[in-house]
Amino acid sequence: xxxxxxxxxxxxxxxxxxxxxxxxxxxxxxxxxxxxxxxxxxxxxxxxxxxxxxxxxxxxxxxxxxxxxxxxxxxxxxxxxxxxxxxxxxxxxxxxxxxxxxxxxxxxxxxxxxxxxxxxxxxxxxxxxxxxxxxxxxxxxxxxxxxxxxxxxxxxxxxxxxxxxxxxxxxxxxxxxxxxxxxxxxxxxxxxxxxxxxxxxxxxxxxxxxxxxxxxxxxxxxxxxxxxxxxxxxxxxxxxxxxxxxxxxxxxxxxxxxxxxxxxxxxxxxxxxxxxxxxxxxxxxxxxxxxxxxxxxxxxxxxxxxxxxxxxxxxxxxx
Amino acid sequence: xxxxxxxxxxxxxxxxxxxxxxxxxxxxxxxxxxxxxxxxxxxxxxxxxxxxxxxxxxxxxxxxxxxxxxxxxxxxxxxxxxxxxxxxxxxxxxxxxxxxxxxxxxxxxxxxxxxxxxxxxxxxxxxxxxxxxxxxxxxxxxxxxxxxxxxxxxxxxxxxxxxxxxxxxxxxxxxxxxxxxxxxxxxxxxxxxxxxxxxxxxxxxxxxxxxxxxxxxxxxxxxxxxxxxxxxxxxxxxxxxxxxxxxxxxxxxxxxxxxxxxxxxxxxxxxxxxxxxxxxxxxxxxxxxxxxxxxxxxxxxxxxxxxxxxxxxxxxxxx
Numbered sequence: 001x002x003x004x005x006x007x008x009x010x011x012x013x014x015x016x017x018x019x020x021x022x023x024x025x026x027x028x029x030x031x032x033x034x035x036x037x038x039x040x041x042x043x044x045x046x047x048x049x050x051x052x053x054x055x056x057x058x059x060x061x062x063x064x065x066x067x068x069x070x071x072x073x074x075x076x077x078x079x080x081x082x083x084x085x086x087x088x089x090x091x092x093x094x095x096x097x098x099x100x101x102x103x104x105x106x107x108x109x110x111x112x113x114x115x116x117x118x119x120x121x122x123x124x125x126x127x128x129x130x131x132x133x134x135x136x137x138x139x140x141x142x143x144x145x146x147x148x149x150x151x152x153x154x155x156x157x158x159x160x161x162x163x164x165x166x167x168x169x170x171x172x173x174x175x176x177x178x179x180x181x182x183x184x185x186x187x188x189x190x191x192x193x194x195x196x197x198x199x200x201x202x203x204x205x206x207x208x209x210x211x212x213x214x215x216x217x218x219x220x221x222x223x224x225x226x227x228x229x230x231x232x233x234x235x236x237x238x239x240x241x242x243x244x245x246x247x248x249x250x251x252x253x254x255x256x257x258x259x260x261x262x263x264x265x266x267x268x269x270x271x272x273x274x275x276x277x278x279x280x281x282x283x284x285x286x287x288x289x290x291x292x293x294x295x296x297x298x299x300x301x302x303x304x305x306x307x308x309x310x311x312x313x314x315x316x317x318x319x
Numbered sequence: 320x321x322x323x324x325x326x327x328x329x330x331x332x333x334x335x336x337x338x339x340x341x342x343x344x345x346x347x348x349x350x351x352x353x354x355x356x357x358x359x360x361x362x363x364x365x366x367x368x369x370x371x372x373x374x375x376x377x378x379x380x381x382x383x384x385x386x387x388x389x390x391x392x393x394x395x396x397x398x399x400x401x402x403x404x405x406x407x408x409x410x411x412x413x414x415x416x417x418x419x420x421x422x423x424x425x426x427x428x429x430x431x432x433x434x435x436x437x438x439x440x441x442x443x444x445x446x447x448x449x450x451x452x453x454x455x456x457x458x459x460x461x462x463x464x465x466x467x468x469x470x471x472x473x474x475x476x477x478x479x480x481x482x483x484x485x486x487x488x489x490x491x492x493x494x495x496x497x498x499x500x501x502x503x504x505x506x507x508x509x510x511x512x513x514x515x516x517x518x519x520x521x522x523x524x525x526x527x528x529x530x531x532x533x534x535x536x537x538x539x540x541x542x543x544x545x546x547x548x549x550x551x552x553x554x555x556x557x558x559x560x561x562x563x564x565x566x567x568x569x570x571x572x573x574x575x576x577x578x579x580x581x582x583x584x585x586x587x588x589x590x591x592x593x594x595x596x597x598x599x600x601x602x603x604x605x606x607x608x609x610x611x612x613x614x615x616x617x618x619x620x621x622x623x624x625x626x627x628x629x630x631x632x633x634x635x636x637x638x
Contacts, residue, residue, distance in 0.1 A: 135478045147561075158563020159454045160601075165560040168597055170553070173491055181595030234489070241484040242466075242561040244477020276500030278487055282479075
């Protein structure tokens with residue numbers, strides 16, 4: 001498909017605008033990553049727009065893409081976006097309440113600019129970069145917990161923009177209060193923000209501190225670490241038992257704690273399988289994978305979204 | 320689509336083989352129900368096959384279809400089926416461990432016979448009979464709890480046959496033990512079989528007895544009834560937050576307890592919305608509907624499945 005859209009000398013650009021870094025890639029007609037750059041992300045509307053401009057400028061200064069033209073720009077951003085649109089709202093981690101990214105950047109770049117929720121973009125990119133399953137869910141373990149589902153190379157969007165919001169499924173009425181107002185949400189157990197808050201001892205890497213303290217025998221840390229594993233295990237079960245995806249791919253900042261995190265999650269899945277023949281038959285632990293550290297999945301997925309002109313909203317195909 | 324498959328004088332036949340009754344319909348090229356009959360269902364392989372034959376014979380004795388020819392037969396059955404196939408396994412409520420329905424009945428009827436899981440068939444039928452939403456989940460509240468998801472008229476099948484198995488998502492680590500081995504599954508709280516077992520007082524309509532006793536102030540009954548409502552509310556939240564369906568349609572034997580049951584479920588959804596602005600924004604209580612009592616949805620959906628020759632497995636379209 002892509003080979004017919006992109007002539008050999010033109011590239012599709014994808015950006016993943018994260019809270020601290022903006023990751024930019026240029027991909028060619030074969031979906032190969034030609035070049036990648038990362039720049040710091042600013043805070044607020046103008047600084048974020050400037051970060052995106054800087055990242056694209058740096059990208060085209062790279063010898064692999066210098067002299068080529070961009071055919072489209074896709075931007076993954078942590079906020080609510082309308083499918084196929086160029087506006088984002090409530091990108092709270094970037095200090096943005098509302099931004100029309102297309103209106104801000106299309107006049108600058110002279111090509112179509114589309115935005116996508118960063119987790120959905122990462123799901124699409126993970127499906128392209130790590131093929132093998134006809135259907136997969138990508139679970140982002142960062143400050144919060146959210147998922148994107150890709151079936152037959154197509155992003156599952158759902159009816160009203162809540163597809164993959166597994167972080168706010170409550171799994172324990174006696175669990176901690178979630179910032180969403182419910183008690184015992186998956187995110188309240190497994191979100192990096194919630195864990196840091198419950199840990200309450202500050203530090204730049206609070207979840208890593210929790211793991212280390214748990215290894216040293218700290219009882220509070222052991223409880224928090226067990227909660228993280230059971231929250232992620234619950235997300236895996238929910239995604240398999242509802243959407244019936246073949247594989248669940250874990251990504252996001254907390255996966256820097258693999259292999260400790262993944263061993264915990266496998267342990268939690270094995271524990272529930274031990275008591276349930278039904279769960280055992282699903283072989284869940286074998287169906288969980290981890291996105292390699294530093295994977296450009298979100299930026300690559302954004303590039304696919306950006307190049308999706310001509311397909312209906314939600315009809316972004318991989319490959 | 321259907322008008323091109325079915326000539327005017329031919330009909331598609333659908334059957335819903337339930338534990339006590341087998342419901343059969345004949346539908347025409349416009350998906351209209353021409354005639355419907357119900358017969359008692361036998362127990363075990365031979366009696367079930369005989370019930371299906373009796374139902375079809377009775378159907379074609381009806382004046383609305385007498386003299387017409389069947390083009391296909393689809394059978395919804397409470398067990399595991401392979402998509403697009405004619406075999407069922409583990410139909411425990413019918414006393415069937417394994418049955419090739421096609422091999423048993425195609426020589427008798429001389430037309431293709433397909434089987435489908437009864438809940439998935441009902442989901443497809445409910446989407447046809449009660450259109451309005453681009454995506455919907457049908458939740459069957461019977462002995463167990465299971466769901467079928469229909470998006471753009473297409474049944475969501477998933478990768479390994481567990482799509483819609485929301486009954487075995489655990490939502491309370493301190494909840495009752497489920498027959499699947501987990502604790503606090505949605506089905507352990509909201510399945511008619513689990514409620515009857517926990518109530519433990521026998522009777523032909525134990526869940527109705529629980530409702531009546533709860534109305535009379537019995538504390539155990541009030542607890543069981545509240546658990547039923549929170550189980551169904553959790554299923555609604557899981558389906559919206561994972562698959563993001565527009566509407567959730569409740570059906571199955573327990574919905575005979577509407578409007579009491581539905582008021583309880585709306586109450587449980589409103590309670591969680593009261594503490595969570597996020598859930599409030601989803602307006603979940605407004606998105607729940609109930610299949611009318613006596614709806615032929617499962618038999619109609621089975622007729623659609625039966626006529627799906629020529630489309631890939633899972634590509635059954637409504638309308």
